[in-house]
Amino acid sequence: MSLPVYRFAPSPNGHLHLGHAYSAILNYEAAQKYSGRFLLRIEDIDTARCTPKLQANMLEDLQWLGIKWETPVRRQSGHFEEYAKALQKLDTMGLVYKAYLTRAQIKRFVAEQDKRGTPWARDPDGAPLYPGDHNMLSQQEQADLYKIEAPYALRLNMAKAIEMVGIPLFWQEAHGGKIEAAPAAWGDVVLARKDTPTSYHLSVVLDDALQGVTHVLRGRDLYDATSVHRLLQTLLNLPEPCYEHHDLILGDDGRKLSKSAKDTSLRELRANGMTPSQIKKRLHL
Template sequence: MTLLTFRFAPSPNGELHLGHAYSALLNQQMAALAGGRFLLRIEDIDVTRCTPEFEAGIFRDLEWLGLSWQEPVRRQSEHFSEYRAVLDRLIAEELVYPAFMSRGEIRAFIAETGGRDWPRDPDGVPLYPPLDKALPTRERKRRIAEKAPFAWRLDVDAAMARVPGALSWIEFTDETMAETRTVEARPQAWGDVIVARRDIPTSYHLAVVVDDALQKVSHVVRGQDLYSATGVQRLLQQLLGLSPPRYFHHRLLLGPDGRKLSKSLKDTGLAALRDAGVSPQEVKRLIGL
């Protein structure tokens, strides 16, 4: 019998808040109920924003909450060579292309052509224009040799042409894992997403599918804000021949103003709650666990 595997995968680019506590504790709870294992992964590919101080804070917060996990902890920054090998495969199969347009150039192009009618992804960001896909190979190589800034983007149309049949994923309907439903994956909604940078050979989408496969993660339990992104990750899993996990996208904890909690907006962190004398048991009551 295969051991079920759950994971909590924070980025050390800020302090954990109540939303992170909910996700981490829910993963551990579901792993325990399934008789499975619980992993901690540090998603630190953003080497400019992720710091050792924030990572140390993650460990302090999770240990304070009473969480434990299997060792070793996987740090993405220690595995760039693995991601590079996968990226090289996508390049060789002509499923990605170098995209050179800056944000300003993208805005200008859209203003001149599509304006307000330009398609946007589920997060409301305009889809990447198709100009770079038409660049001749010689011109691409010249720009890369001259150190022009670029990112590797997935050619979603070419990728979908390689996928046999419909693309979907299995989603659990609630925390009990008693029932599932099949969800149609729609990676086209995101356009040609970034899968790597010039100086960092991966992105969130690429790293997460590689890591989940290598760590044999069977169940991905994460926030509803990542629900739509699952379509892109299913496409990458299919292209790379990786077995997909099953998914559960849990509710988001909201602030008093009705928006989701955010590190970038400096919502109250777990460290501040701990310093204020709040107990782990009170945290669990606050988040409904």
């Protein structure tokens, strides 16, 4: 029997907070408990925001917590060609299209629908489903945008993808049994952009497969996204790991911790004299 493989895959676009510490420790200790492997993956698709300094700080914080990982560390920025090949495979299957609507145009379209009393559907994260260029742009406008190579997103034709794989799809949730996936709730998700050859959804399923990850232990905020990941795994003929979505570490206001909101970082807690054992105690670990 092969050893279980766990991973922690943060994005170095800010400093780690208690929520990251919780997920990292859970994965590391699960790998130790089951005599498995623990991998660290750097999700640095956004090469502008994911700076070398933030990455170095992140590694230092994890080492301070007592976490050890296998080397070399996989950095997504070094594997864009692999993601591009997977995207090309989906494109060859007729499942990818260029989408030109901007966020402002989508917002305007949704507002118009709401005003008419026909609220537009939203995905599990609350974002409006992509309405399709044809709802706002004429064929000539679409042709002109194509001609001038305007910015675009490469989106998955969700309806066609679901038809191709067949429904239902399931994933195995540890302590939760078989869960039926509902990828349609996400609409035509972004797989890449003109200037970025991949997205979180595409890269995460490919990375997990290429690294042999058997157990994906991550936050509850990604529970619904697993539906998209199971669809992509099926389309790309990738292995299916076992999933477990842990509770989130919340702030005093009941909101999940966030780097963008500048919630208290591990570095600040360290500077204030907190020890790794105190961090674990605070996280009830």
